[in-house]
Amino acid sequence: MDRAFRILTIYHRLLQNKSVNKQSLTLELNTSPRTIQRDIDDTRNFLYESKSWISTPKAITYDYKSESYKLEQDKHENMHFMYDILTALYLTTPKLSHYFYQYLKLLIIKHHSGHRTTLLKYLDRFEIDKNQTGILPASLVVRAMNEIYIDDINQMNLSLSEKSVDIQEKSKLQTYITF
Structure with missing residues (x-):
């Protein structure tokens, strides 16, 4: 994998508020952990040096609990x-x-x-x-989406909570949730 692709991959994931795990990137990009660390350091240096022309300064921080890097938001x-x-x-x-x-x-x-x-x-x-009766399909989708949790961002294991969603009205309109 070439250097530019690796750095852009790391930066793109950070911009999407995803965590970047060095070990998983090593396996995914078929390179060494030292190479990934250098790429993360290069991205960190780029963000530091571009503070003057980026509207909101951001920094890459290491989260010891998840053993991954994240983009710190203001x-x-x-x-x-x-x-x-x-x-x-x-x-x-x-x-x-x-x-x-x-x-x-x-x-x-x-x-x-x-x-x-x-x-x-x-x-x-x-x-x-408080007098609103019935639930709109859009609000039902939002309520269902609030019950979805991501266990591990790297493996994308999704699970639904045990909470029930009550439907007061049934119409001929069907709502689909696609993941």
């Missing part, structure tokens, strides 16, 4: 994205369904622990429509 930037989403929603539809409100609340609790209180106060400004 937590403040993620918080601002959530503020932007909530502001746009409030300006267009200040009344949310109970299910969508719960989904946004779950996102804030799971992914924005550092700014949870502020974002939840912002979310509480919305009016919640």
